[in-house]
Amino acid sequence: MVPTVLGAIxxxxxxxxxxxxxxxxxxxxxxxxxxxxxxxxESELRHQ
Numbered sequence: 001m002v003p004t005v006l007g008a009i010x011x012x013x014x015x016x017x018x019x020x021x022x023x024x025x026x027x028x029x030x031x032x033x034x035x036x037x038x039x040x041x042e043s044e045l046r047h048q
Contacts, residue, residue, distance in 0.1 A: 002044050006037050 013033040017024070024032075 002040065005040055009033060009037055009040065 010033060013029055013036075017026075017029045
């Protein structure tokens with residue numbers, strides 16, 4: 001399930017960024033997306 005969630009986060013982050021006329025740089029959205037993905041992975045690891 002985690003790979004599916006991570007894929008959805010990536011797609012939705014890019015979709016949001018493009019839909020909102022790129023309100024931040026590509027590097028910023030990449031950093032924010034990576035932080036969110038990291039939180040999901042860390043949460044999953046804690047609950048194993």
